[in-house]
Amino acid sequence: xxxxxxxxxxxxxxxxxxxxxxxxxxxxxxxxxxxxxxxxxxxxxxxxxxxxxxxxxxxxxxxxxxxxxxxxxxxxxxxxxxxxxxxxxxxxxxxxxxxxxxxxxxxxxxxxxxxxxxxxxxxxxxxxxxxxxxxxxxxxxxxxxxxxxxxxxxxxxxxxxxxxxxxxxxxxxxxxxxxxxxxxxxxxxxxxxxxxxxxxxxxxxxxxxxxxxxxxxxxxxxxxxxxxxxxxxxxxxxxxxxxxxxxxxxxxxxxxxxxxxxxxxxxxxxxxxxxxxxxxxxxxxxxxxxxxxxxxxxxxxxxxxxxxxxxxxxxxxxxxxxxxxxxxxxxxxxxxxxxxxxxxxxxxxxxxxxxxxxxxxxxxxxxxxxxxxxxxxxxxxxxxxxxxxxxxxxxxxxxxxxxxxxxxxxxxxxxxxxxxxxxxxxxxxxxxxxxxxxxxxxxxxxxxxxxxxxxxxxxxxxxxxxxxxxxxxxxxxxxxxxxxxxxxxxxxxxxxxxxxxxxxxxxxxxxxxxxxxxxxxxxxxxxxxxxxxxxxxxxxxxxxxxxxxxxxxxxxxxxxxxxxxxxxxxxxxxxxxxxxxxxxxxxxxxxxxxxxxxxxxxxxxxxxxxxxxxxxxxxxxxxxxxxxxxxxxxxxxxxxxxxxxxxxxxxxxxxxxxxxxxxxxxxxxxxxxxxxxxxxxxxxxxxxxxxxxxxxxxxxxxxxxxxx
RNA sequence: GCCGAAGUAGCUCAGCUGGUAGAGCAGCUGAUUCGUAAUCAGCAGGUCACGGGUUCGAGUCCCGUCUUCGGCUCCA
Numbered sequence: 001x002x003x004x005x006x007x008x009x010x011x012x013x014x015x016x017x018x019x020x021x022x023x024x025x026x027x028x029x030x031x032x033x034x035x036x037x038x039x040x041x042x043x044x045x046x047x048x049x050x051x052x053x054x055x056x057x058x059x060x061x062x063x064x065x066x067x068x069x070x071x072x073x074x075x076x077x078x079x080x081x082x083x084x085x086x087x088x089x090x091x092x093x094x095x096x097x098x099x100x101x102x103x104x105x106x107x108x109x110x111x112x113x114x115x116x117x118x119x120x121x122x123x124x125x126x127x128x129x130x131x132x133x134x135x136x137x138x139x140x141x142x143x144x145x146x147x148x149x150x151x152x153x154x155x156x157x158x159x160x161x162x163x164x165x166x167x168x169x170x171x172x173x174x175x176x177x178x179x180x181x182x183x184x185x186x187x188x189x190x191x192x193x194x195x196x197x198x199x200x201x202x203x204x205x206x207x208x209x210x211x212x213x214x215x216x217x218x219x220x221x222x223x224x225x226x227x228x229x230x231x232x233x234x235x236x237x238x239x240x241x242x243x244x245x246x247x248x249x250x251x252x253x254x255x256x257x258x259x260x261x262x263x264x265x266x267x268x269x270x271x272x273x274x275x276x277x278x279x280x281x282x283x284x285x286x287x288x289x290x291x292x293x294x295x296x297x298x299x300x301x302x303x304x305x306x307x308x309x310x311x312x313x314x315x316x317x318x319x320x321x322x323x324x325x326x327x328x329x330x331x332x333x334x335x336x337x338x339x340x341x342x343x344x345x346x347x348x349x350x351x352x353x354x355x356x357x358x359x360x361x362x363x364x365x366x367x368x369x370x371x372x373x374x375x376x377x378x379x380x381x382x383x384x385x386x387x388x389x390x391x392x393x394x395x396x397x398x399x400x401x402x403x404x405x406x407x408x409x410x411x412x413x414x415x416x417x418x419x420x421x422x423x424x425x426x427x428x429x430x431x432x433x434x435x436x437x438x439x440x441x442x443x444x445x446x447x448x449x450x451x452x453x454x455x456x457x458x459x460x461x462x463x464x465x466x467x468x469x470x471x472x473x474x475x476x477x478x479x480x481x482x483x484x485x486x487x488x489x490x491x492x493x494x495x496x497x498x499x500x501x502x503x504x505x506x507x508x509x510x511x512x513x514x515x516x517x518x519x520x521x522x523x524x525x526x527x528x529x530x531x532x533x534x535x536x537x538x539x540x541x542x543x544x545x546x547x548x549x550x551x552x553x554x555x556x557x558x559x560x561x562x563x564x565x566x567x568x569x570x571x572x573x574x575x576x577x578x579x580x581x582x583x584x585x586x587x588x589x590x591x592x593x594x595x596x597x598x599x600x601x602x603x604x605x606x607x608x609x610x611x612x613x614x615x616x617x618x619x620x621x622x623x624x625x626x627x628x629x630x631x632x633x634x635x636x637x638x639x640x641x642x643x644x645x646x647x648x649x650x651x652x653x654x655x656x657x658x659x660x661x662x663x664x665x666x667x668x669x670x671x672x673x674x675x676x677x678x679x680x681x682x683x684x685x686x687x688x689x690x691x692x693x694x695x696x697x698x699x700x701x702x703x704x705x706x707x708x
Numbered sequence: 709g710c711c712g713a714a715g716u717a718g719c720u721c722a723g724c725u726g727g728u729a730g731a732g733c734a735g736c737u738g739a740u741u742c743g744u745a746a747u748c749a750g751c752a753g754g755u756c757a758c759g760g761g762u763u764c765g766a767g768u769c770c771c772g773u774c775u776u777c778g779g780c781u782c783c784a
Contacts, residue, residue, distance in 0.1 A: 060712080160779030161711035172711055175779070203776095207719080216757080216775060272784055383784060417709055417782060418775095426783080516784055540784080567784090604741040633740075634747085641745040655743050665743075673744050 031072030041103030050179030080149030228595035
């Protein structure tokens with residue numbers, strides 16, 4: 001949370017680079033004020049890749065303004081003013097803010113309104129400090145570098161909007177982002193890294209490599225998987241199925257929709273209703289219902305008219321009448337009677353044949369509508385757990401059945417806010433590598449440990465060597481609102497999870513107040529080959545929802561107990577995981593994952609050569625290798641260029657010489673020509689590399705091994 | 709959802725202050741038979757995101773909608 005106050009301890013812990021960037025934010029503010037003295041400054045902290053300053057300003061700053069802002073910043077760093085720390089009393093600070101002196105170059109007519117607000121939020125007893133560089137003074141707790149000249153190299157990067165303190169009820173500010181480094185070399189390296197990241201962008205590569213597409217008619221956030229992308233999905237599912245089968249999981253299948261009641265039971269409605277697609281209403285009695293509703297309204301009118309015409313006019317009523325009415329016609333008719341007469345019926349006498357007829361008519365209609373029942377309401381499923389809970393409950397369970405591990409690549413639909421959609425990383429239809437493990441408390445530790453080990457196994461396969469597990473716990477103050485109200489269970493399960501994480505030596509950090517509503521969770525963060533961060537999977541403990549579903553198993557003592565549930569998805573969703581893999585591998589997938597594993601490129605199109613090429617293609621395809629034959633009339637250079645461009649993993653170039661020697665000329669994407677090899681050796685090498693899921697991409701070792 | 713920017717051929721992009729919509733690549737047809745990153749020629753390809761408006765005339769100006777992007781907020 002960028003706008004949450006940092007404690008003095010956290011500030012003292014700022015790294016040198018953060019200090020430098022924080023100082024750069026002050027220099028940015030100095031420059032902005034020189035150009036637009038009326039600017040109201042809010043906050044300007046260092047962030048992960050740089051810094052920003054939030055300002056309120058009538059002029060809309062655009063990248064076109066960056067040049068002149070940077071020029072002013074340059075002047076300030078050239079001047080090499082010292083950062084001067086001044087301690088002031090609360091009253092002095094308030095006085096200065098009122099005179100517009102804070103976040104300013106000098107006195108101004110308007111008070112420094114955001115600074116005033118910030119001062120008011122500084123806890124009593126905490127020191128209030130100002131920092132000055134040149135003529136610029138800002139309310140700031142520091143720390144800073146010694147002088148403005150210590151900011152070696154900086155550049156403004158982009159501009160965005162942000163609510164003051166991140167609250168949409170507050171005014172919207174312009175947030176100017178920049179980055180700064182000790183020297184120009186580091187700055188240049190950073191921008192080179194960004195360039196590389198741009199080249200690896202999964203949206204760009206996904207289009208170029210024909211992996212997936214989006215279409216306006218299908219809808220935003222609903223990816224269409226082209227055959228090349230679907231091939232990756234197939235491989236991931238194969239991997240998951242093998243791994244999970246070996247770990248004792250059982251596969252299940254559930255529909256994509258369910259009745260409203262399921263999500264009421266699970267508690268997702270109303271808690272997550274906004275992020276679900278709006279419901280579908282199915283009404284088999286739509287016409288009949290409409291007719292009877294209409295005649296019910298007619299009957300009501302009849303009652304009303306009777307009241308108006310007769311009873312009210314005659315003006316008589318009694319408690320005995322009321323009781324008699326209710327007994328004869330029921331509570332509902334009485335209520336309706338009251339509603340229709342605006343309460344006058346209380347004072348009116350009850351009786352008369354006409355009223356009786358009207359009420360009989362009315363009641364018949366009410367009863368008929370009741371028999372029709374309510375229309376069916378269905379939701380697209382936003383998660384698989386409720387369906388899986390129903391599967392647990394579908395069969396009587398005993399402790400002997402536990403742990404029960406139900407796995408499914410379930411397709412979920414989530415109505416993510418339009419502004420959240422982002423390529424494959426945030427979508428509205430997602431296929432999750434989901435499973436739910438139902439177990440006893442005693443089994444929990446072993447199950448949870450096994451899940452973590454599965455993560456580590458996958459990391460190895462995909463060459464992910466940097467990860468962290470974020471262990472999110474509850475906030476006791478929000479029990480009953482954001483979190484299921486059971487303090488004891490929270491503490492108990494959190495302790496269990498913490499224990500497993502500690503004992504298994506997993507790399508984790510603890511994050512308070514971010515748990516799921518039904519239990520503590522673990523978010524798995526990984527870093528791609530170029531150091532971009534992704535949250536790939538979440539792993540959750542659920543001690544609440546199985547009870548809501550009334551799930552029980554028979555214990556050894558023949559009593560009933562509720563199982564614990566672990567929600568886990570090591571490969572997250574296909575969408576996000578493949579998005580990650582594309583950027584991780586820069587589109588150069590290892591052979592087993594490559595959309596097109598082998599392309600056969602004959603030199604020329606003479607019949608015997610094509611026949612030879614076809615026989616190799618058939619042999620590979622018989623082993624389910626994704627092999628294609630380029631039988632076109634292009635020159636070989638051109639065929640190679642096309643194959644390289646599509647990042648085809650292995651190319652087999654075939655000419656007369658190869659035909660005569662029963663050989664193939666091996667070429668691997670990124671490795672170039674590896675020379676002619678016996679056909680059987682190359683085929684065997686390809687099959688082995690796929691079977692073993694050798695982790696490296698094109699720079700991998702298998703091509704080299706074959707070339708030996 | 710909020711703020712800002714963008715949307716021209718399958719892709720990458722040009723199209724100036726309003727005056728008949730263009731290139732390269734990809735595609736198709738033909739020629740080329742070439743040993744490791746692009747052989748040549750021809751053809752075809754467009755409701756300039758969509759809907760209104762201003763104008764004699766709109767890709768270009770104005771308004772609305774959709775989508776995408778950069779952020780904010782959100783993420784069971």
